[in-house]
Amino acid sequence: MLAAMSTAPLRPSPQATAAPRDRGDACPGSLRLHAADDGALARVRLPGGVLTVRQAGALAAAARDLGDGDLHLTSRGNVQLRGLADGCGAALAALLGAAGLLPSPGHERVRNVVASPLSGLDGRGAGDVRPWLTALDAALCASGAARDLSGRFLFALDDGRGDVAGLDADVTVRAVAGGRAVLGLGTPHPVLSVAAADAPRAAVVAAEAFLHRVRESGTKAWRITELPLAPGALADEVRRRLTAEGVGHEPWHGGAAPEDTAGGPPPGVIGSALSVHIPLGRLSGLQWRELTHVAAAAGPGELRLTPWRGAVVPAPDLGPAASDAALARLSAAGLVTGPGSPWLRVGACVGRPGCAKSRADVRADAASALGAAGRSALPLYWSGCERRCGHPRGDRVDVVAAPGGGYDLTTVRGGRETPGVSLTDPTHLATALAAFPSA
Structure with missing residues (x-):
């Protein structure tokens, strides 16, 4: 059943604001x-989400022989x-x-890179x-200083379309016309x-400049946005270091960067690639094998996992009929291969049972209320x-398990949260959304 509409202001999400660090970085690797x-959890960094069939x-062997048999994708394509x-x-x-x-055990937790x-x-x-x-991964692994980066520090390599530029990276590198690239810091x-x-x-110089400023400030900042600096101070440090290394650079006078695009690639055939969405970012051993089989037959033998819990398979060797057959095979395995x-x-x-802090088996509840998604x-x-x-960036409805059972619904638009309603039974989600004007 639905509770009355809430009018009390919500507390900010803990992930939306920078907090002082009073402990070491416990990010897994x-x-x-x-x-x-x-059981134990390992997070395997895959820069750009790229991996070979091998x-x-x-x-797959690690998941099967050592773990629960599944592969779980993160919001950074790891x-x-x-x-x-x-x-x-x-x-x-x-x-x-x-x-x-x-490639470098000492850097394995800091190889956090998203790419278009x-x-x-x-x-x-x-x-x-x-x-x-x-080149970035090689330079990062060659940097002794970079070992001290937090496991949460993030690089983004955007080809100019604006997809990963909007993922709140610490160092954003974006391709622009004329054989140039522009850098954003935080x-x-x-x-x-x-x-x-x-x-x-x-990009690596920018990360090293950040670490230098962290040491100078005596803080425990993990992200650039947590560093207490005057506006432009970090950019000035980066410029000095680039000059010292003989790397030419210019102030950016091109105006604002193009608008960021929302979300990742849609499922289907896109150019010379196949794109699929992975429900809740969880791949069974069978689904992973099917995806790998398609990648092996598609030409380069490469997979690109996306920050939006999807996968892109470069497929220059597949014609239209073979592409359709490959998508049909992946759809039969339970992956999303088309719109709708x-x-x-x-x-x-x-959620439960994997997380001790979770109040509910949110994946099971999300699956049981799947039909309500189309009404939101x-x-x-x-x-x-x-x-x-792991919440996504951008506008959404947050369905958060509440103490004592049930869920609280809030709307996030433009980074602002609007109080919503509470429900005691996830099967009533569709009714709750209908009674939730801001949704």
Whole structure:
């Protein structure tokens, strides 16, 4: 049943504001596992979400032999392995290392890079960021200072279309016309311009400048937005360091960057690629094998996981008939391959039983209320508690498990939260949305 419309102001989401850090960075990685309620958890960084078919096979083997058998995608295009047994760390590290997924153990938690997943595949954008991705990862792993970055520090490589520029990265590199790239620091708005070939090095320099300022300030900032600096101070530091390294740069005088686009690639055939959406970001072993099989037959043998819980398969060798057959195969495995699916409008955190802080099995409740997604004016994101882990950027309805059972609904528009209604039974979600004018 529905409670009365709430009029009390909501407290800000803990993930929406910077907080002082009074503890070390406990962000999990491949070598530093996190103890969750369903077993140990490993987060495998995949810069740009890119992995080969061989590496995909190694992840499948790790999930099957050491974990719960599934692969869980994150909002940064990384993969989490859950349900890992105690004492499996050495076996996991050996398996990942043999597949080339641990190029530098000392940097494994800081290789957080999102990149335009369709770059070079659909004829859009001002440049192909795929070479940037390889160069940035190599430069990051070669930087001794970069080992001290937080596991939450994020780089974004945007090919000019504006898809990953809006993901709140710490360093945003965006391709622009004329063989140039622009850098944003803690914001997608550019502050300086460099030659496209120098973009990866400039991004690492920006991260090193951030770390220098962290040490000088005596703070424990993990993200650029948490650093107490006067406006422009970090940009000045970056310029000085680029000059010292002989990297040419200019102030950005091109005005505001193009508008960011909303969301990731739609499912279907896009240029020379296939795109699918993965419901709730969770892939069974069978689904992962089917996706890998299609990637192997498509030409380059590459997968690109997206920050929107999707996957892009470069498929230059597949004609129209073969592409349709591949999508049909993936659809039969339970992946979303075309528009119209309500799964495109639903997301959720891991919930119970994996998270001790969760008040509900939000994934099961989201699945049972799937039909209500089509009645909402905004996408729905289900969270087991007020932390709203993994929530998407942009307008949405937050469905948050409440103390004592039930869910609280709030609308997020333009970063502002509007109080909503409460419901005690998820099956009444459609009715709640209908009674929720701001939704």
